[in-house]
Amino acid sequence: MESILLKKTGGDYALNSSREILVIEDEADIKRVIELNLAAEGYRVKVAADGLQGLQMIRSLKPDLVLLDLMLPGKDGLDICREVKADKDLRHIPIIMVSARGEEQDVIIGLGLGADDYICKPFRVGELMARVRAAFRRVDSAPSGRRNQKLEYGDVTLDLDARKLLVDGEEVHTTATEFRLLRALLENPGKAFSRQLLTDIAIGDEVYVNERTIDSHVSAVRSKLGEARGWIRTVWGVGYRFEPDTD
Ligand code: CA
Numbered sequence: 001m002e003s004i005l006l007k008k009t010g011g012d013y014a015l016n017s018s019r020e021i022l023v024i025e026d027e028a029d030i031k032r033v034i035e036l037n038l039a040a041e042g043y044r045v046k047v048a049a050d051g052l053q054g055l056q057m058i059r060s061l062k063p064d065l066v067l068l069d070l071m072l073p074g075k076d077g078l079d080i081c082r083e084v085k086a087d088k089d090l091r092h093i094p095i096i097m098v099s100a101r102g103e104e105q106d107v108i109i110g111l112g113l114g115a116d117d118y119i120c121k122p123f124r125v126g127e128l129m130a131r132v133r134a135a136f137r138r139v140d141s142a143p144s145g146r147r148n149q150k151l152e153y154g155d156v157t158l159d160l161d162a163r164k165l166l167v168d169g170e171e172v173h174t175t176a177t178e179f180r181l182l183r184a185l186l187e188n189p190g191k192a193f194s195r196q197l198l199t200d201i202a203i204g205d206e207v208y209v210n211e212r213t214i215d216s217h218v219s220a221v222r223s224k225l226g227e228a229r230g231w232i233r234t235v236w237g238v239g240y241r242f243e244p245d246t247d
Helices: 028-040 051-061 077-085 104-113 125-141 176-187 195-202 213-224 226-231
Strands: 020-024 044-048 065-069 095-099 117-120 150-153 156-159 164-167 170-172 192-194 232-235 239-242
Touching: 020 028, 020 051, 028 044, 028 125, 044 051, 051 065, 051 077, 065 077, 065 125, 077 095, 077 104, 095 104, 095 125, 104 117, 104 176, 104 195, 117 125, 150 176, 156 176, 176 195, 176 213, 176 239, 192 195, 195 213, 195 239, 213 226, 213 232, 226 232
Parallel strands: 020 044, 020 065, 065 095, 095 117
Antiparallel strands: 150 156, 156 164, 164 170, 192 239, 232 239
């Protein structure tokens, strides 16, 4: 019966056996299908069925990749993503979000938080395996085996790995909220973000915030960008968009 669920999609079994993947998923059937298929390609697989256990296992195992369901008991996937990407010892771990239909907004937030990729349920097993291989290819092709990502526009550089903002070659201190805000904007130039979406990305839903709270964070970020302050543009009645003027 189980063999019906297994799909061989190739890949280097010996290499895969050096990789550990943590699957955080509360739906037993889906968890089992993912687990079996990853194991069939040689990966070492660990599973967690709720968010709290999942986060704890990320911290203790430091897996090479996390497949993260978004709707989870205990702690939801976005909160896990936020905590992992805020932790300098964990943020290099690639996260592939596994989302259900109707969670598109959460996927956008997750990508803004630094998740690497996503796949929507129901998915084909072959597609999932392809995403996993692609994530490892990105890791392997980055220098020193890790991604060192920098977002650079003119004199503004956001170093995602070092978690630093550089303006005109000088490091400018940012709070964690400001950094998340900048990251979302700089990773998506030209995209109009609503205040609510930026609030979800930068502040999260654990503290009560007025929608206008984000305005004061945007204002603080602008003041740190120096000459480039005008690149964060107000989209009237909506929110903000990053439009660099680097020519
Ligand atoms: Ca779920």
